[in-house]
Amino acid sequence: MEAVLFFACAAMALAGAAGVVLSRKPFxxxxxxxxTMVNMSVFFLMQHAALVAAIQIVVYASAIIVLFLFVxxxxxxxxxxxxxxxxxxxxxxxxxxxxxxxxxxVALGGREWATGARSVRGELDPPRTGNVEALARSLFTDFxxxxxxxxxxxxxxxxGGVVLARRSRLPVDRTPAEGS
Amino acid sequence: xxITPSYYLVLGAMLFTIGAVGLLVRRNAxxxxxxxxxxxxxxxxxxxxxxxxxxxxGGQVIVFFTLVVAAAEVxxxxxxxxxxxxxxxxxxADDVHLLEG
Numbered sequence: 001m002e003a004v005l006f007f008a009c010a011a012m013a014l015a016g017a018a019g020v021v022l023s024r025k026p027f028x029x030x031x032x033x034x035x036t037m038v039n040m041s042v043f044f045l046m047q048h049a050a051l052v053a054a055i056q057i058v059v060y061a062s063a064i065i066v067l068f069l070f071v072x073x074x075x076x077x078x079x080x081x082x083x084x085x086x087x088x089x090x091x092x093x094x095x096x097x098x099x100x101x102x103x104x105x106v107a108l109g110g111r112e113w114a115t116g117a118r119s120v121r122g123e124l125d126p127p128r129t130g131n132v133e134a135l136a137r138s139l140f141t142d143f144x145x146x147x148x149x150x151x152x153x154x155x156x157x158x159x160g161g162v163v164l165a166r167r168s169r170l171p172v173d174r175t176p177a178e179g180s
Numbered sequence: 181x182x183i184t185p186s187y188y189l190v191l192g193a194m195l196f197t198i199g200a201v202g203l204l205v206r207r208n209a210x211x212x213x214x215x216x217x218x219x220x221x222x223x224x225x226x227x228x229x230x231x232x233x234x235x236x237x238g239g240q241v242i243v244f245f246t247l248v249v250a251a252a253e254v255x256x257x258x259x260x261x262x263x264x265x266x267x268x269x270x271x272x273a274d275d276v277h278l279l280e281g
Contacts, residue, residue, distance in 0.1 A: 003181040010191050017195050017218055021202035026210045033214050036195070040221050043188060047232040052243050056224075059247050064217065064254050071258045072210060075265050094204035102197040109189030109226070116230070121238030124231070134237045135244070143241055150248045157252035164259035167266070 005046065013039040030068045037061045050130030188229040195222035209261050209271040213254070220250050 012035060019032030037060045044053035121142060125134045139147055199218035206212055224243045231239025261271050268275065 002183050006183045006187060010187075013191065014194060014198070017198040020211070020214050020218055021198060021206065023211075026208055026214075029211050029214050033217060036218065037221065040225060043191075043225055044228050046183075047188070047228050049228045049231065049240050049243075052224075052228060052240050055244065055247055059251055060217075060221070064251060067254055067258060068210065068214065071262060075262065075271070091205055094201060098197055098201035098204070101200060102194065105193035105196060106190050109193045110186050116234055118234045119236050120234075121236050121241070123235050124237055131237065131240060135240050138237045138241050139244065142238075143245075146245060150245060153252050154248065157255045161255040161259040164256065164263045 002046065005042070009039045009042045012036075013043075026072050027069065030065055030072060033068070034061055034065045037065065048124065048127050048131060051132050051135055185229050185233040189226060192222045192225040192229065195219075195225070207272045207274055209264070209273050209276075212273060213257055213261070217250060217254070220246060 016032045016034075016036035016039065020029045020036070023029040023032060037056065041053040041056040041061070044050075044056060122134060122138050125131045196219050199215045199222060202215035202218070203212050206215065224246055227239040227243045227246070229239075231237065231243075264276060265271050
């Protein structure tokens with residue numbers, strides 16, 4: 001049962017990831033990304049991380065994807081992507097290096113080499129509890145400094161977003177870049 | 181058939197690679213951004229896998245922080261893309277070469 005669920009969701013997640021890269025329109029890419037995110041939260045659930053799975057759905061599937069779709073529809077950037085190369089062999093080199101990277105990380109992750117010390121930051125709660133208590137305890141004791149800094153980071157990001165997206169009074173440069 | 185942590189690690193590795201190749205191959209800044217999100221998610225999967233395999237809550241806490249950083253990054257990045265689009269009609273990465281030496 002677990003194997004069936006894993007392979008079905010893995011196939012969907014990989015199909016979604018491939019769709020992100022291969023789709024012509026950014027809108028379709030965003031929807032494929034949503035597919036991958038939802039399947040990822042299934043994997044989190046299968047590994048007893050219910051709280052992380054819920055946060056994944058709320059933050060990624062809802063907030064981030066909706067923000068992407070919002071910007072795509074706002075800008076109307078459904079135009080064709082130009083296929084002329086400024087760096088000639090860049091695309092083939094990228095695919096070659098990507099294949100090399102795939103072999104490396106799959107070999108590293110697929111073996112039993114990848115391991116470490118057990119329960120350094122505290123043990124998980126017993127199964128089927130979602131690890132809410134253990135996560136909260138660790139977050140508000142060991143990681144309290146990082147947690148507070150995170151609040152500052154979010155405020156800075158919001159202020160930065162407002163400043164960047166504000167309509168500036170400078171004259172707008174509408175000249176298309178050369179080569180496009 | 182037993183699903184060992186290696187299965188999840190290999191899946192995470194494949195998703196990360198797809199994201200990395202997409203980041204290098206695509207030109208549209210929005211799609212490049214989505215590929216970055218894909219890579220972040222693949223690493224999240226690896227963290228949760230190790231948290232479960234090693235009985236350690238630290239992995240899940242790190243995923244929490246990764247999500248926060250991803251949210252902040254998307255907020256700033258999309259604002260940047262909107263600002264670039266306002267100035268020059270299009271978000272193709274090759275057209276933005278103001279810092280070229």
